[in-house]
Amino acid sequence: MSGQGTIERRRPGRAAAARPASGRAASPPGARHGSRLSRLLGSSAVQALLVLVALVWITPLAGLLLSSLRSERDNAAxxxxxxxxxxxxxxxxNYGALLEDxxxxxxxxxxxxxxxxATVLVVGIAALAGYAFAWLDFPGRDGIFLVVVxxxxxxxxxxxxxxxxxxxAVGLFGTIAGVVLFHVAYGLPFAVFLLRNYFAEIPREMLEAARMDGGSEWRIFFRLVLPLGRPAIAxxxxxxxxxxxNDMLVALLFADSGSQPLTVALQSQIRQFGSNIGVLAPGAFLSLVxxxxxxxxxxxxFVQGVMAGSVK
Structure with a gap:
């Protein structure tokens, strides 16, 4: 009895030693890393560095804006x-003359x-494909996904x-539709890969509960998966x-004079007028804004999607 009483008296001591001194449960490693990152970003030195980096990036933008608002003579002077x-x-x-062109x-x-x-089609098709690769069983699913990767x-x-x-051969060369299809085709592999990995992190129990409640796959996709995947989709x-x-290579090759985008139009201005700042500066800023x-x-x-999964 005395030995048993000694063991029982020791148990509270070991349990108390396992708890932090404050009496609260220990935080998970991811939360501790997140709090340290927050403290680091909140320090004065880091904030000053971020302000300096922002000024370095903003300076060319301000220079382009001011150049676009000045005349050709003032820019040359x-x-x-x-x-x-x-x-x-x-x-x-300059902007008035540019828009009149x-x-x-x-x-x-x-x-x-x-x-x-091109953006809407890639996001829409990739969201459907990502959900299918993540949660639907169909023949050849893994092999097709390896091909996409x-x-x-x-x-x-x-x-x-x-x-x-x-x-x-099909009459799409030199048309806007041809340029769009090319961008969609080459944007889908990365988009499907990204959204499939994001959708795969959704808890299985949540989807199974929705199916038990009578939800169809389309209803689950639109009512559950899309809202949860909004950061990655954005x-x-x-x-x-x-x-x-910002693309110029694809448009330069597949678009004709009637379907060329702004990047190709500005590039043609460089060939025709040389250093025509009165056209290039406002056009470049309009393309940037x-x-x-x-x-x-x-x-x-965007920040939520980039940081998703960084802290568990």
């Missing part, structure tokens, strides 16, 4: 920083007609000539839109 001391140099005349205006519209459908290493230059011959949409909007607006509009979802 001195650097863009002279406009800070003489704001009278700034006007919207039917070629540039049409190229801007073509860029929108290429970028938006293998397509990630295929460079875009490999398909330029064969696709050009194919588009020429990140993918931003990446795809930026890639297509749209991706910035898209990024800042979805930055919260």
């Amino acid at each position: 001195g650097g863009w920083w002279t406009a800070l001391a003489d704001p009278s140099q700034l006007s919207l005349d 039917s070629g540039i205006a049409a190229a801007f519209g073509n860029t929108v007609l290429i970028s938006v459908p 293998g397509l990630l290493v295929v460079p875009v230059q490999v398909g330029l000539l064969p696709v050009a011959k194919l588009f020429g 990140s993918l949409a931003i990446f795809q839109f930026l890639w297509v909007w 749209v991706p910035l607006v898209v990024f800042f509009a979805f930055q919260r979802h």
Whole structure:
């Protein structure tokens, strides 16, 4: 009895020793790493460094904006920083002349007609395929997914000539539809790979409970999977839109003069006018401001998608 009483008296001591001194349960390693990262980012030195990096990145953007608001004569007379001391140099005349140019205006519209459908189609098809590869059983699922992963290493230059011959045979060469299809085809492997891995992290019990409640696969996909995958989908949409909007190689090869986007139109201005800052500066800033607006509009979802899975 005395030995048993000694054991019983020792048990509370061991349990108390296993708990932290504060009496609270120990935090998981991921939470501790996350708190240390938060403290590091909150330090004054790191914040000052981030401000310095932001200024370094913003300076060329400010220079491009001021150059686009100055006349050709003012740009030839001195650097863009002279406009800070003489704001009278700034006007919207360059933008007015640029928008009156039917070629540039049409190229801007073509860029929108290429970028938006290519982004929507890639995100929509990849979301459906990602859910199928993650949670549906069908013959050859793993083999097909390995083929999709293998397509990630295929460079875009490999398909330029064969696709050009194919588009020429079916009448898509030199059209907006042909450029969109090319971007969709080469954007899908990465998109499917990304969303499949993200959807696979959804708890199986949640999907099984939805099926037991009578939910169909379509209902589960639209009502459960898509809301849970919104951070990854938003990140993918931003990446795809930026890639297509800033592309010049594919558009230079597959678009004709009537379907060329803004990047090709500005490149043709360089060949024709040399250093025509009055056209290139406002055109380049106009091409830059749209991706910035898209990024800042979805930055919260973008950060969530990038950080997803970093802290368990």
